[in-house]
Amino acid sequence: MLQIQFVRENKDYVIERLKIKNFDANDIVTNIITIDAKRREAQIKADELLAKLNQLSKEIGDLFKSGKQVEANSLKEQVATLKIEAKTYADDQERYEQEQQQLLVLLPNMPHESVPAGKSENDNVVIFAEGDASNMSEEALPHWELATKYNIIDFELGSKIAGAGFPVYIGKGARLQRALINFFLDEASAKGYLEVQPPYVVNEASAYATGQLPDKEGQMYHATADNLYLIPTAEVPVTNIYRDVILKEDELPLKNCAYSACFRREAGSYGKDVRGLNRLHQFDKVEIVQINRQEDSYQTLEEMKDYVASILRKLELPFHILRLCGGDISFTAALTYDLEVYSKAQKRWLEVSSVSNFEAFQANRLKLRYKDSNGKTKLAHTLNGSALALPRILAALLENNQTPKGIRIPKALIPYTGFDIIEL
C-alpha cells in the first residue's frame, strides 16, 4: 500500500509512474485526495469538539468535588448535545478513512526507475544468461513421462487421493524432494539467513497484511470452520512475524529463510502450463526474506538475485535472469528479477524464482518500521525471493540430466540424495 501522505503530495508523479505498470491511476488518485481532504476536515472538527468535551468533563468533576451540584448538572446538559455533534464528525472521519483505505489498496506499487515499459512477459529484458540452453534430441522425454518411466512421481495416484495437482512422490523421487529442501536450506543458512519454520495456515489479519486478502481470496484454500487460510507461500507467515514491529537499525538487515509446503488453488489455469510439475496445487519451496534500510534495499536485491543464481549454478542448470517489465511485474513489487531454467525436453524456460524489492509497500500495510540513527521511525523495505521452488527445478533436473543409463544427479546434491543416478 502506498503512503497516503506521499500520494497527497506527489499526485502527478504517482500517476506518471503507475503508467509504466499500464495502470491508469488518475481517477483513483483524484478520488483519494478528495476524500483525504474531507477526512482531515472531519478530524479537525471532531478533535475540537472532543477537546472541549474532555475539558468540560474535568470541570464537572471539579464542581462535584467542591459540592456545586447544580452547576455541574447544568454543564452535563451542555455536554449531551456536544457529544452528539462530536459523534457525527467522528463517524464521518471513520467513514472517510475506510473509503480512503479501500481506494488506496487498489493502487499498485510504483515501479523502480529501471523497470522497462512493456505490456507482457514478451517485453521482459534478459540481463544475464549462463549454461548450455540447447535442445536435446527428439527422443528426449518430458519430465512427466520420465516420472512414470522411473516410477518416482505418480500423478494419477495424487488425483485419486486429493485431486489434480497433488502428485505423490515415490522412492528416489521423494528422496530427491527431501534432498533439494535440505540443500536449499543449508545454502541459505550458510549465506546468513536465519531458518524459521512457520505455520502453514494464517489468520485473516495476516492474509490482509501481506495483501493476499482481499483481492487474491479465490487463490487460497480456506479452512472455513476455523477461518484459516492455507499459505500460498512461506512469505505470508514469515513476513507477518514482523507485523506491527519497530526494529532497531542495528538489527538490519534481517534475513530469514523458511521451507514450507505451499498451497494454491490456481483457479483459471489450464493447458500445457499445468502439465506435470509445471503448476501444482501443493508444492514445496524455500523462501528467503530480507528486511533492510530504505537506502540499502536495492543493493540487497542484487545480492539476493546473485545468491539464487549461485544455487542454480551449483545444480548445473542453464538459466537466465529477466528484469520484469512494467506489464509483467506484480502489483506489490517495485522491481523484480525472474530466474528461469531451461528445460531441454519441453524446450521452454521455466520460472523457478522471482526475487523482488517491495520497498515500503508491504511494510506500510504491515506497519513494519525501524528507528534510524536519528531516532526517527521509518518504514522498512522488504524483499523476498524463492530459493527455490521445487517442482520446476525437479522437472528441469529430470529432463536435462536424462541419459540412456538413467537420470544423473548433480554433484552438489549427491551428499543429500545418497545416490548419483536414478535407474530403471
Add this chain to the structure above:
RNA sequence: GGAGAGAUGGCCGAGCGGUCGAAGGCGCGCGCUUGGAAAGCGCGUAAGCUCCUAAAGGGCUUCAUGGGUUCGAAUCCCAUUCUCUCCGCCA
C-alpha cells in the same frame, strides 16, 4: 470440549470511575563522576492521526480487540481473541 484465573509501555510490575499515557523497577540513550570501566548521581526514553511551510509546540486516539454504561473508563458491564491452571481427548 468443560471449569476457573488472567491480558497494562521494550521487559517486569502498580493502578479508590476524574489530577492516568499511566507509579516504581529493569533495560536503553545522553551527561556528570573516573586514568578507564563498574557503581553512583542527574536528565531523557510509546505509537498513530492531525494543526502548523518546517522546527518548536498544540489537539485527538490508543492500557488484548470490538461494543456498552457514565458528564468522565486502564478501572464497571457484554462479546470475541489469546495466555495460564485443572479435567477430558489425543499425535
